[in-house]
Amino acid sequence: MVTSSYFCYFLVHCRWHAVSSWTWDAQDETCGICRMAFDGCCPDCKLPGDDCPLIWGACNHAFHLHCILKWVNSQSAQAHCPMCRREWQFKE
Ligand SMILES: [Zn+2]
Numbered sequence: 698m699v700t701s702s703y704f705c706y707f708l709v710h711c712r713w714h715a716v717s718s719w720t721w722d723a724q725d726e727t728c729g730i731c732r733m734a735f736d737g738c739c740p741d742c743k744l745p746g747d748d749c750p751l752i753w754g755a756c757n758h759a760f761h762l763h764c765i766l767k768w769v770n771s772q773s774a775q776a777h778c779p780m781c782r783r784e785w786q787f788k789e
């Protein structure tokens with residue numbers, strides 16, 4: 698029956714999406730600071746996912762949260778985006 702097979706397909710699809718829900722929707726595929734892939738984690742973390750989130754700046758560049766925090770803390774004055782050199786601000 699057409700309706701029930703469609704329903705099965707829908708269920709399988711939803712489950713697949715739930716499993717891979719931590720893949721991020723970023724423009725670039727690698728972090729501009731550590732050069733690791735966004736579907737992996739930063740060098741300080743062992744497991745990708747919610748423990749090593751991505752963060753976007755006001756300039757729309759994305760980095761691992763841990764990488765940009767390290768970067769911001771290493772700057773003596775106002776931090777600038779490592780990619781475009783605009784003043785770094787976390788996107789609201
Ligand atoms: Zn990184």
Ligand SMILES: [Zn+2]
Nearest residue numbers: 739742749763
């Ligand atoms: Zn991390």
Ligand SMILES: [Zn+2]
Nearest residue numbers: 756758778781
């Ligand atoms: Zn930027």
